Amino acid sequence: MTPLPAPSLRPNDAFRRLRGPLSPAEFAASVRRAAREIGEQVSCDARYIGRVESxxxxxxxxxYERVFRHMFPGRSLTDLGFASRESVRGHGARHGAGTVPAPAPGAGASIDVFEESELLRRAFMTSGAAAAAVAATPLVPAAPTPLVPPPRRSGRRVGEAEAAAVEEAVRRIRVLDDRHGADTLYSHTATPLSAAYALLDAGGYSRSVAERLYAGAGELAISVGWLAHDSGRLSDARSHYAEALATARVSGDPALEAHAFCNTAFLARDAGRPREAVRAAQAAQRVAERLSSPRLLSLLALREAGGWAWLGDRGGCEAALLRAQTLFGRGPSDGDPEWMSFYGEAELEGLEAQCWSALGDWGRAADHARRAVALQDPHFTRNIALFTTELAADLAHDGAPDEAxxxxGRALRLMDQVTSSRIRRMLDDTARRLRPHGAVPPVADFLDHYETATRPQRV
Incomplete structure (x- = not known):
């Protein structure tokens, strides 16, 4: 059967004008800030803005309507370039595919991370992706080689709704990780990741849907890999990143390939393989040269700098840092990948702090970590905890136990909201380093709170 042509899209020029000189990622960040101002929760990123504008x-x-009306008072949906709700109601509008209805204003503040993770799983499963995933799952668990049934056995065609579900799963995971860290999320991601790749195996989709599915599945593998990385499951992370890299190579997607190499470099550094980190970062930069994103090249230069720092090569590290700063100074662009919404001045400072720390220049590292904490967007709770923990470690090494x-102590309080084994291990190391200074009142106070927080709870 010949696939039906996709309906033609009419670009939303009015919304594009409202974005002005901001990049899609920057505008998405302003949407998230506006949502918080009125108690909404939206997982807005550059891809969402791109889909609106297209x-x-x-x-x-x-x-989103409530957020946009808050941002642009007095304007109706049609003023913002959208169709009226009445004209799309009942027509299966794309915006609803695979999304989680946001709570009413003020209702989201106390939602638990486990509940949010379950919302992620249900949102993906109810989109139609679950049907395809079930159809592609072998009925005999003991079969050594799983066989994928013919795709039409499920009775439905893989299309826009399934691609949107994969993309929404990626967005949702990223937002939850920004707020809470990885430990409580990782176990909830196996089902959507398996479903995404089952959709690819099912076939029977148009070229445009195929492109979205490949990109979405690859980005989902990277997101799941990052959750494994941040929760200390380094071998799992390596496997997921390799899966994403293979997906990028098969589909010929340089943006996905650069992202996979970027995370592979980061993982290699954390796993004690700094030379591999340098090679992966350099490979990512070669691929990213085909893209129009100085900010992406800046981040990749920082990944390379981290590898050089852990190798103890100060010259190589400084050269990569200078390149990263120069590229960052060129500003954002429309070519910046959506996943880079976290990469701003705070991240630049935080990653540079890690480099100086690896080189043993503790005072310089502390200066950059302090700026990273001050500059971080409040949305990124996990990164605030990370940079604050880095600052504590640098100060402890630099002979300032009271400041450390x-x-x-500030980082410990943030750990009530963040579950990250990586950050927790860093905080544990700092506590051990501070114990010899237990006679200093601020240190004694921190150690007391630390011991209370980490003491196993009696049942």
């Missing part, structure tokens, strides 16, 4: 989203869901204890 006309793929004819009308936003109610949560104060920073460590």
């Amino acid at each position: 006309g793929a989203i004819r009308c936003p869901n109610y949560a 204890a104060a920073a460590a």
